[in-house]
Amino acid sequence: MTDISSSHAAAQEILAKIPFWRGRPDFAIIHDGRTNSNFTAVDDRGKYFARFGIDLPHHFIFREHETRAARLAAELGVAPPLLYAAEGVMVCEFIEGRGLVIADGQSRALLFRIAGILRRLHQGRADSIGQVFDLDRILPAYVDRLPEGALPPDDLSRVCRVIDRLPKLSADCLIHSDLIPNNFLDDGRRLWLIDWEYAGLGHPSVDLAMVIANFDLPEDLARPLVEEHGLCSYEEVAAMTPALVVRELLWTLVQIGLVGLAGDLPEYREICFRRLRELPA
Secondary structure, eight states: OOOHHHHHHHHHHHHHTSTTOSSOOEEEEETTOSSSEEEEEEOSSOEEEEEEOOOBGGGTBOHHHHHHHHHHHHHTTSSOOEEEEETTEEEEEOOOOEEOOGGGGGOHHHHHHHHHHHHHHHHSOOTTOOOBOOHHHHHHHHHHHOOTTSSOHHHHHHHHHHHHTOOOOOOOEEEOOOOOGGGEEEOSSOEEEOOOTTOEEEOHHHHHHHHHHHTTOOHHHHHHHHHHHOSSOHHHHHHHHHHHHHHHHHHHHHHHHHHOSOTTHHHHHHHHHHHHHTSOO
16 A cells, blocks of 8 residues: 655655756645645746656556656647656646636536647547557456456446446547546636547547546537537447446546555546446446
């Protein structure tokens, strides 16, 4: 089980030693990170976002790959500029703004802004991305890693049915693959996408399905989102959505098995179970 406070302290020591800062940096912990240590950092030049994380193969997280994805996303104009990256450390331009919440999904205007930034991402080049976001591999691997008793039998049957029905789609654009609400940052004028740990080559329907699942969108909001995005059909996205509900639940259960009921994981587990149980049979 991970001691979160000691992890943050060790990460801060590592960050303080990188050859980026001008003067002695001051750090403040950002407590939202579940798989890394995040900070705001202020030096003699300004304010930055700083992150340290190790490879986490059980979650298919590899920091070198995250760096490539974050750099490409910044070049596409959908992520904050990446200023320094080496050996698990990333320093980005700090964006003043707020992370979205589930209730924001009730705004059609905001959903259209989400569709726009995702369209820009999905239409951009992806030639430097070698990793595929492969649910055919990820979901069974998570099931194999589940702690004993983590999934009641009826829920395990639901999960297995979804895995058996996984759509087979192309993987030819960069997708974010972790579109929980607070990975959208709104600076008041535009949206940014942050946290590129799970990014890879995939089909646009994966990201759209994540938005639908993680913002709890009904069809009368989900369909306009997909139509505004314009790069895949609503039927493709609807077929993909159960797989992303399952992915989020399995991720949460595996994470709880590793770190215990830390932070918001108990509440998030209940949200994920509700979404699974609301899926059509």
